[in-house]
C-alpha cells in the first residue's frame with residue numbers, strides 16, 4: 321500500500337555532523353558531534369545567540385550545498401521512492417529552495433515535494449500533507465509530530481536528541497534500522 325512519508329532533511333537525510341567542520345574552522349574550535357548535546361548549537365561556541373545566528377544565516381547556503389548524506393540514507397530512499405511518496409519537510413527558509421533542489425539532484429535523490437517552512441513547527445504541514453509517518457532528528461519535533469498527528473515518528477539517534485520518548489516515537493541508530501521498522505509497519509497496514 322502506497323504511503324506518504326514526511327521526511328526532515330538536516331541531520332536526518334544529511335549527516336548530522338555536516339555543520340561541524342564549518343564551526344571548527346570559523347570559530348577556531350575543535351568539536352565533534354559527541355560534543356553537541358543540545359539541538360541549538362550556540363552552546364558549543366563562545367558567542368552570543370545573536371552572533372551565532374548571524375553566522376549561521378550567512379553560512380547556511382554553503383553548508384547545505386555541500387552536506388554529505390547520512391550513512392545508508394540513499395539506499396533506503398531509493399528503495400522507497402518507487403513504492404511511496406516522499407515529502408521532504410524542513411525548517412530551512414524558503415529562500416533556500418533552489419540550493420536544496422540542486423542538492424537532491426546532485427545526489428540523485430527523488431522527491432515528490434519539498435517544503436521549506438522557515439520554522440521548526442511542522443505540525444501544520446504534516447497535517448496538510450496527510451503524511452502517514454515522519455522521520456526526524458529533532459527530539460521535540462518528533463514527540464510533537466507523533467502526539468499531534470497520531471502517526472509513528474522515526475527518530476534518528478544523535479547526541480543531541482537523547483531525551484526520553486513516548487511509544488510511537490521509534491529511536492533508530494541507522495537508516496537500515498529505519499527501513500526494517502518501516503517494512504514491519506507496512507505489513508501491518
Ligand SMILES: [Mg+2]
Nearest residue numbers: 328330331457
Ligand atoms: Mg533535522
